[in-house]
Amino acid sequence: xxxxxxxxxxxxxxxxxxxxxxxxxxxxxxxxxxxxxxxxxxxxxxxxxxxxxxxxxxxxxxxxxxxxxxxxxxxxxxxxxxxxxxxxxxxxxxxxxxxxxxxxxxxxxxxxxxxxxxxxxxxxxxxxxxxxxxxxxxxxxxxxxxxxxxxxxxxxxxxxxxxxxxxxxxxxxxxxx
Amino acid sequence: xxxxxxxxxxxxxxxxxxxxxxxxxxxxxxxxxxxxxxxxxxxxxxxxxxxxxxxxxxxxxxxxxxxxxxxxxxxxxxxxxxxxxxxxxxxxxxxxxxxxxxxxxxxxxxxxxxxxxxxxxxxxxxxxxxxxxxxxxxxxxxxxxxxxxxxxxxxxxxxxxxxxxxxxxxxxxxxxxxxxxxxxxxxxxxxxxxxxxxxxxxxxxxxxxxxxxxxxxxxxxxxxxxxxxxxxxxxxxxxxxxxxxxxxxxxxxxxxxxxxxxxxxxxxxxxxxxxxxxxxxxxxxxxxxxxxxxxxxxxxxxxxxxxxxxxxxxxxxxxxxxxxxxxxxxxxxxxxxxxxxxxxxxxx
Numbered sequence: 001x002x003x004x005x006x007x008x009x010x011x012x013x014x015x016x017x018x019x020x021x022x023x024x025x026x027x028x029x030x031x032x033x034x035x036x037x038x039x040x041x042x043x044x045x046x047x048x049x050x051x052x053x054x055x056x057x058x059x060x061x062x063x064x065x066x067x068x069x070x071x072x073x074x075x076x077x078x079x080x081x082x083x084x085x086x087x088x089x090x091x092x093x094x095x096x097x098x099x100x101x102x103x104x105x106x107x108x109x110x111x112x113x114x115x116x117x118x119x120x121x122x123x124x125x126x127x128x129x130x131x132x133x134x135x136x137x138x139x140x141x142x143x144x145x146x147x148x149x150x151x152x153x154x155x156x157x158x159x160x161x162x163x164x165x166x167x168x169x170x171x172x173x174x175x176x177x
Numbered sequence: 178x179x180x181x182x183x184x185x186x187x188x189x190x191x192x193x194x195x196x197x198x199x200x201x202x203x204x205x206x207x208x209x210x211x212x213x214x215x216x217x218x219x220x221x222x223x224x225x226x227x228x229x230x231x232x233x234x235x236x237x238x239x240x241x242x243x244x245x246x247x248x249x250x251x252x253x254x255x256x257x258x259x260x261x262x263x264x265x266x267x268x269x270x271x272x273x274x275x276x277x278x279x280x281x282x283x284x285x286x287x288x289x290x291x292x293x294x295x296x297x298x299x300x301x302x303x304x305x306x307x308x309x310x311x312x313x314x315x316x317x318x319x320x321x322x323x324x325x326x327x328x329x330x331x332x333x334x335x336x337x338x339x340x341x342x343x344x345x346x347x348x349x350x351x352x353x354x355x356x357x358x359x360x361x362x363x364x365x366x367x368x369x370x371x372x373x374x375x376x377x378x379x380x381x382x383x384x385x386x387x388x389x390x391x392x393x394x395x396x397x398x399x400x401x402x403x404x405x406x407x408x409x410x411x412x413x414x415x416x417x418x419x420x421x422x423x424x425x426x427x428x429x430x431x432x433x434x435x436x437x438x439x440x441x442x443x444x445x446x447x448x449x450x451x452x453x454x455x456x457x458x459x460x461x462x463x464x465x466x467x468x469x470x471x472x473x474x475x476x477x478x479x480x481x482x483x484x485x486x487x488x489x490x491x492x493x494x495x496x497x498x499x500x501x502x503x504x505x506x507x508x509x510x511x512x513x514x515x516x517x518x519x520x521x522x523x524x525x
Contacts (some may be wrong), residue, residue, distance in 0.1 A: 024385075027488070027489060028484075030489065031484060031485065031488045033488075034219045034484065034487060035219075036217060037218070037219050037220065037221055037482065038218045040221050041221075042221050043221065043225055044222060044223050046223075078505060171493050175416045
């Protein structure tokens, strides 16, 4: 039969020689291999103290963004909810009242904004759909929990700290320090 | 006069027994830790390192966990035998240490105290008798569980132990032909004598056979057929829980420790330090040096046991029986004949 590649090797079906049959030589070789592994560098990452760095394109938990003056960027347009293939995003819009200009960037804002992290597939389509650069995916992931209801993240879980009033928490959330 | 017992001797032995038992248990405790560390090192992992410095309290955490678990005795089991199983396994494992010479005599309070619980003149026979009792732990535990996997494992374990005991005994006969005594203290003293090497030099083949059989007797990989996890779930201790399971697991480590001691004693000069004339030292120093030497040999053997475990996969059952009956027994007989011829021709 014509061989497809030239890499094929015939299986050696010769009867075992005496040294192969007593097996001890091969055991000894195997033991040398395992022994050499004692001196190898261990790739373990000691988890709670050391953490493996995420790649810059990692798609983790969502964050609702603010602008430089600490105003929420989200206008509750609903494009993220439409884009979401898992239908994990719900929101309710409200109109900005006079005197709230320091809180919300536009005249309309999200009064309620919820993401169900059990439904979310972390595809990042909401991030791409957002015209206001209001939602993006961070480099953390949802912590484990005992209760399903704790996985529905509301606005207060998602909003990034205010850069004007709490600059340290903001810097930490952005991973700047 | 019939009742005039040497009470001090009695007390002395009692203390020695207590020390030996607690030392064996303590060493077995840390052998479980060492096993996990060695396994980790051979597999490029750091191993348990969270409990205490370097994870040194890990064995206590493991033990505590086992004790806190719920004790379950299956309804359909034979309750008496079910409880007797782990008890027997542990007893048999600990009893062997009675005839081991741990070191040379200690001179204390004007008395000469031998560091051996009983220097009986049938030492090796005693060890054999007790080691074969260890099979009852497996047999009874497996049978009393009333579980088909446990029963299968018990059958395997028993037939394996019996087949390998034969080869082990035959390899020892050759050793006994060269030493001419069954007394363990005497065997060690012969190896310590100037101009006489350790028995491994005279009996390399015998030692190899003994080593392989020791693996089989301790139910260690590659011969851990009795607890083959992936074929028999967990083997003979499948139905056991809590500290009864702990006893079974623990007795394996005690067995490993004791068989390392026996191998060191029979073939590697016991408490002998190579190239050192112990009689030049003061007796107490010699005893301490001796016991350290013995323990170093034992640690090396225990490491070897683990090293093999994390290198070689398990034998298939028919391979195990083939190796035992078709290779080791004839080899041991051959070794016996060669030894006999040597003694006959060279007068040894």
